[in-house]
Amino acid sequence: MQELPDHAADEPHAPTAHAAGAAAAGAAAAAGAAAAAAEAPPAVDAVAAVLKGNEALLTAKELELVRALLQEGQGHVFEAWPAPGTGDADKRRLVAQLVQLDASYHGGLTAYIGNAKELLRDSREGRNPFDGYTPSVPEGENLDFGSRRFLDLEEGGLAAAARAAFVLVAGGLGERLGYSAVH
Incomplete structure (x- = not known):
């Protein structure tokens, strides 16, 4: 802040360009x-x-x-x-x-x-995180319930199920699990 001489304290004055610049610089710094x-x-x-x-x-x-x-x-x-x-x-x-x-x-x-x-x-904002993602149906085999092939595959599946783990990402995109492939 610019100091005024003692005799100028009682006189009305306009701020100088220097004082205005200093005030603006102070405001900008703040x-x-x-x-x-x-x-x-x-x-x-x-x-x-x-x-x-x-x-x-x-x-x-x-x-x-x-x-x-x-x-x-x-x-x-x-x-x-x-x-x-x-x-x-x-x-x-x-x-x-x-x-x-x-x-x-x-x-x-x-x-x-x-x-x-x-x-x-x-x-x-209404953006869909799945934009650009195209789901696909994997190829598979149609089986007749109760057929020999069905029963053989069921037996193998039950044996494998004891060693399998399933993860279901519910209610989100899996971002907490670090899965980012669907964004």
Whole structure:
């Protein structure tokens, strides 16, 4: 801010170009700092504020995951944490689960959250994630129920069923399982 000489303090004056430029530069710097703060990962203070002193329970890697989750707007996961010394084992279990989930999804939990947001945005905008996907019917054999061939194949199928596993992706595209071929 431009200082006025003592005698000018009582006189009306118009701001100078220098003062206006300085004010604009200050406003631009403040806006830039606010934008940078919005994009920057939450400071340790933000983590400490959400964890309410419980950060001492966590490793550096776990704190980094918490910081990343806060940046993704997931602070509600930790909001109900009681003070240190209360439910610490439960807190550690939750964070261990988060670390495991982070390691099991390609790109971690932040990628999962980003993918979920993208899928929700596409749904809201009416985009079909299956556009361009052409389902096909596999070739097979028509069998007559009770025929010798049917019974032989049934016997082989029952023997193989004991060693088979089936995965049914229900209610989604399988993105939590890391399957991305249908997008």
